[in-house]
Amino acid sequence: MAGGFTSAVVIHSHSSLLLFLPLFLLLLLLFSPSNATSITSLFSPPVNYLIDCGSSTQTLLQDGRTFRSDRDSSSLLSTDEDIQTSVDSINLNASSSVPPTSLPLFNSARIFTDESTYTFYISKMGRLWVRLYFFPLPHPSYNLTQAVFTVQTDRFVLLHDFSITDNTSFVFKEYLLNVSDSRFSLKFLPKKKSLAFINGIEVVTAPDPLILDTAISVFPPGNFHGIFNYALQVCYRVNVGGPPMAPNRDPLLRSWETDASYNVFPQGSQNVSVSTKIIKYPQNGEVTPLIAPSSVYSSAMVMKDPKVNQPNFNLSWRMNADQSFSYLIRLHFCDIVSQNLSQLYFNVYLNEMMGAASLDLSSETKALATAFYQDFVLNSSAITNGSILVQVGPANLQQGIPNAILNGFEVIKMSNMANSLDGFFSVDGKYKGPNANTLALKVAAAIGLGFSMTAMFLVAVICFRWRQRPHGWESKDSFSSWLLPIQSTHPGSLCSALSKSSSRRSSIFGSRKSRSGYSGYLTPTGIGRFFPFDELRKATNNFVEKAVIGVGGFGKVYLGTLEDGTKVAIKRGNPSSEQGINEFRTEIDMLSKLRHRHLVSLMGFCDENSEMILVYEYMANGPFRSHLYGSNLPPLSWKQRLEICIGSARGLHYLHTGAAQSIIHRDVKTTNILLDENLVAKVADFGLSKANPEKTHVSTAVKGSFGYLDPQYFRSQQLTEKSDVYSFGVVLMEVLCARPVLDPTLPREQVNLADWALQQHRRGMLYKIIDPRIADTIACGSLNKFVEAAEKCLEDNGADRPTMGDVLWNLEYALQLQEAVSKIDTNEDTTANSIALEQANESGEKGDHSGTQATEESDVTDVDSMMLSQIAHFEGR
Structure with a gap:
């Protein structure tokens, strides 16, 4: 149901139903579920006002209810006017949520040009249903699509400055109000120089147990x-x-x-x-x-x-x-x-x-x-x-x-603090929302204090730089070029704040609200540059489809070229995206605190003109997955794949241990590992990431991607760093086998890659599913160490999985083994190596059987002295 309106809800019977009660109960028994708790009596509301506004006669609906004309109920309506409009019939809009049984109520309307009131006499106190029907019918003198009005009771505002500009859809509003007086008033207040209208009204008693306290x-x-x-x-x-x-x-x-x-x-x-x-x-x-x-x-x-x-x-x-x-x-x-x-x-x-x-x-x-x-x-x-x-x-x-x-x-x-269901204006027309004056004073005080502290700091820095100025400083034509480095890595740095233009101050201090409802809460300090929307539109040639290089849940990613020739990746939020502003904020919050060679850098953002846009460094070689399968790109060598896995592991290891607080990525997969022009891997997309300050677990609803999701996280809803480790284990199997992690076109046992690869490994048949384009180039020792790392990552119990630091060590060891074998025998026949590979896999799991041991020993023995001298220099420990 579009626009947040509920379907039409009606609850009561014909005013003369008591005459037909025996027949009605008989029909009810015939068509109701035959169990002990079926409906045994009909709820008969003590208060039951059904009004067809503006109609000259009463209206009978298909469900048996009769709506009286408000002309016949003139004692209910207090108005100095008598303006109605009606049509013979209305066709139901396909997108309307109003049931066809209520359509006759929209054939007429009562129009008000001044404050008017319906007054209902209440015989039983308690909850009332109040249902209002609106449709801007045509009138020769009044354009109802331009009507702006408020609807309120003696205590509550139901609608404030309400209007309906669409004359093709019906609008239905349903309320539950607690009434403790013998009279209930419904007031219609047109805005100055405007008008109000209503098509139908229900005021009916609701059952006492319906809503508890x-x-x-x-x-x-x-x-x-x-x-x-x-x-x-x-x-x-x-x-x-x-x-x-x-x-x-x-x-x-x-x-x-x-x-x-x-x-x-x-x-x-x-x-x-x-x-x-x-x-x-x-x-x-x-x-x-x-x-x-x-x-x-x-x-x-x-x-x-x-x-x-x-x-x-x-x-x-x-x-x-x-x-x-x-x-x-x-x-x-x-x-x-x-x-x-x-x-x-x-x-x-x-x-x-x-x-x-x-x-x-x-x-x-x-x-x-x-x-x-x-x-x-x-x-x-x-x-x-x-x-x-x-x-x-x-x-x-x-x-x-x-x-x-x-x-x-x-x-x-x-209802809110103003006793309103629409805005913060109470029935007396006064604003009773958050104290705007107090908020303004607090903001002004904070701004003044901030400027004072900034000025003091600025003077101190200038004096210090003056004393420490290098030779030739006069040639510098930019104040900030010698005051502080432009790309400071410290979140909230002064240079980042100074680089923002005054036109964005309202966004910085949170006073602006864009047309789409996204508040400009973002402070630009520490998150790179603010990009005006016009600059990004120009960089992408008005966001032309040819510039799209990726599509995700947040929106499309465009390749853009800035005025200085710098290529950037521009992720533009889709207004209808389910991820929306939460992940926009999460991405900014996370990346503003992170700096690492193997994490994609956030260059800046844009939050003007109802837009949510993030600007990243451009990764020329795109997602890792595109180089494994599903594209025409040349296959990566085993060494290249190992180096990319190592780079990704370094980035994740930094998230878990090197940042100010532990961060869990929560969506590790090959499409979130991007490659630059030198095939350097960088982890991307932090929209689902969670901080883990206690370094234990985070209780949260399960999110992630099919095939990569940690089963223990799913069972317990407790997210840990080991959840990333599991997902990375799936990535390692994907790298080795070069196939999707879920492929429903395959036989059932092969659909899930992680499970299938582990089964094949335990059977000693893993070699059969390794990417055939590289199978005969992998050194056996390197393969065994790689598979050992992947298998440990995929342990069902998180406590049994290694840390990302341990995974990183094993991958670097696997790379050293691969490089060592290449150096010792560069002319070795690849066919012989392939045979050795097959023998190694046939020997079984983890190299524990004699065949694998013999093969691995032949690889490692000759390079032991070389390896021992190099292990101490492994990165990422």
């Missing part, structure tokens, strides 16, 4: 109390794994949409369903069909088997959200996949934070196929990228079924 707080963790005090707006109501549901399939006449447009990774999920007849509701009455119908609980999404031994990702759904508000998130569960109790354990994550750990539906419901729901509150401070990410994933593969399930979810916005 407490929920689980995700951040900060704990319990959240006081939901009754908030106004709520239903943004999404989704039937996960099932079809969309029309209102007549819900006991409260609600509408549910399918999850297809929100499923982030449909390839890793599959839908399951059972008959609604087997769905049960708990005997304690905490969950009833009023919470969600059995049709929601009878379908679900579960983990999909990719026909490989590699674990799956978490099931994930992403929805747009306003990061100025907190959200109540209701998740619906029903175990329709287990054969016995206590087989299904899974974790629940909201925006990558733990919501529920090792959730066991059996302990909650005491039975299978039994409805259960859980409410969570996600604080506004936890919504940093304009979206809400709901994830479920297995808690522990060694306990129960390695699976996870979700049957449905609802995302509900909560």
